[in-house]
Amino acid sequence: MASASPAPSTTAALSSGGPAIVYLGLGSNLEDPPEQLRRALAAIRTEISEGDFAAAPLYRSPPLGGPPQPDYCNSACRFASSRTPQAILAALQAIETRHGRRRDVHWGPRTLDIDLLLYGDVQLKGPGLRVPHPGILQREFVLAPLLDLNPDLADPLSGVAYGTTLAALRRAQPSTLRPWI
Ligand code: A4P
Numbered sequence: 703m704a705s706a707s708p709a710p711s712t713t714a715a716l717s718s719g720g721p722a723i724v725y726l727g728l729g730s731n732l733e734d735p736p737e738q739l740r741r742a743l744a745a746i747r748t749e750i751s752e753g754d755f756a757a758a759p760l761y762r763s764p765p766l767g768g769p770p771q772p773d774y775c776n777s778a779c780r781f782a783s784s785r786t787p788q789a790i791l792a793a794l795q796a797i798e799t800r801h802g803r804r805r806d807v808h809w810g811p812r813t814l815d816i817d818l819l820l821y822g823d824v825q826l827k828g829p830g831l832r833v834p835h836p837g838i839l840q841r842e843f844v845l846a847p848l849l850d851l852n853p854d855l856a857d858p859l860s861g862v863a864y865g866t867t868l869a870a871l872r873r874a875q876p877s878t879l880r881p882w883i
């Protein structure tokens with residue numbers, strides 16, 4: 703499902719006044735996780751993306767935090783959008799709800815979780831929406847698919863390349879990420 707086209711520059715997208723380049727992270731560990739992600743990626747492509755859509759491969763990773771629960775299927779996608787970050791979050795939550803998402807246990811098992819990881823270089827610190835998503839820097843299952851989509855991506859706050867962050871994470875602890883087969 704990955705696209706061969708080069709990743710557009712987030713800076714160029716916003717400074718030109720055009721659509722923002724948006725990156726999302728997806729996760730599922732209930733009710734056929736890879737199928738949940740494939741259906742969600744198709745819905746994002748047809749309902750939200752306005753172009754330049756690309757999806758990363760599917761990965762398997764052990765659950766980070768929360769109660770004992772099955773392994774996760776994780777991935778990420780990228781697209782251009784002229785919607786606001788808030789409107790994108792609302793559209794993502796509608797897709798999650800259609801996939802039977804329930805919010806009863808924090809970090810509990812879920813049919814589908816879609817996080818807004820990056821919206822160009824924009825920084826938001828509201829109670830209902832934080833961008834860049836605060837979990838990016840600590841999570842191999844987020845960083846690896848992000849870098850599949852664009853190996854040159856850097857943290858908008860610090861300017862540090864995500865590739866450097868991922869390499870440091872993997873030096874600190876062995877990789878637990880596997881292709882989803
Ligand atoms: N919210 C704020 N900023 C954002 C954003 N950038 N994107 C708010 C999406 N949502 C954002 O999210 C709770 C609230 O966060 C939303 O109402 C929204 O307004 P949620 O999806 O309802 O609940 P959650 O996912 O349980 O909480 P949270 O804190 O978002 O958890 P994460 O960070 O999504 O982590 N282990 C593995 N291996 N793979 C995983 O995918 N995921 C989690 C959940 C834990 N462990 C995991 C994985």
Ligand code: MG
Pocket residue numbers: 815816817
């Ligand atoms: Mg979430």
